[in-house]
Amino acid sequence: EAGVAQSPRYKIIEKRQSVAFWCNPISGHATLYWYQQILGQGPKLLIQFQNNGVVDDSQLPKDRFSAERLKGVDSTLKIQPAKLEDSAVYLCASSFWGGALDTQYFGPGTRLTVL
Amino acid sequence: AQSVTQPDIHITVSEGASLELRCNYSYGATPYLFWYVQSPGQGLQLLLKYFSGDTLVQGIKGFEAEFKRSQSSFNLRKPSVHWSDAAEYFCASGGGADGLTFGKGTHLIIQP
Numbered sequence: 001e002a003g004v005a006q007s008p009r010y011k012i013i014e015k016r017q018s019v020a021f022w023c024n025p026i027s028g029h030a031t032l033y034w035y036q037q038i039l040g041q042g043p044k045l046l047i048q049f050q051n052n053g054v055v056d057d058s059q060l061p062k063d064r065f066s067a068e069r070l071k072g073v074d075s076t077l078k079i080q081p082a083k084l085e086d087s088a089v090y091l092c093a094s095s096f097w098g099g100a101l102d103t104q105y106f107g108p109g110t111r112l113t114v115l
Numbered sequence: 116a117q118s119v120t121q122p123d124i125h126i127t128v129s130e131g132a133s134l135e136l137r138c139n140y141s142y143g144a145t146p147y148l149f150w151y152v153q154s155p156g157q158g159l160q161l162l163l164k165y166f167s168g169d170t171l172v173q174g175i176k177g178f179e180a181e182f183k184r185s186q187s188s189f190n191l192r193k194p195s196v197h198w199s200d201a202a203e204y205f206c207a208s209g210g211g212a213d214g215l216t217f218g219k220g221t222h223l224i225i226q227p
Contacts, residue, residue: 042217
């Protein structure tokens, strides 16, 4: 079974530039999550999708971050414009139905460096 | 709001020795608790999870964890560590519509 795929694996940009990350969840998984992991900290949930609808985006900095999952499968996370403090690993995860009992499977992450 | 505390940033253990990683949670009701492992360049992998019932939970790779409500703890244990266990370990609570709340992680170093 293929796992959660993310690309790119690494990205270096200058502040005020834009960047986009892509995630392909495990086939058949209805729920998709984006987490931000700053160096030395645990992952923090940014947004959760159930199919193509947003369940929770309370911690997403909406002035600069946006995310979409148009067909309920792949998802993109965009930052525009990027700030130095956005340097982090962005993790995508998916689960079958999104309940608390449901295991989240994580991708390898995209490491973003903002200079 | 839920919170998870991992008091130890780094732990060094000799290969073959026993291991215990600490985790404390803050939540009014019985929480859903998880332990994940993150190896360099790898995604987070679930080791085990607790929802209810037996307070001693068995996981993959020989790990186990014990839920203690009186101490608000969910410590991870392994009787004998291997060099391949060197990684970052995260305790988390929640799940479902609230997503997971992670601790800051414990970096495990294995000495030969």
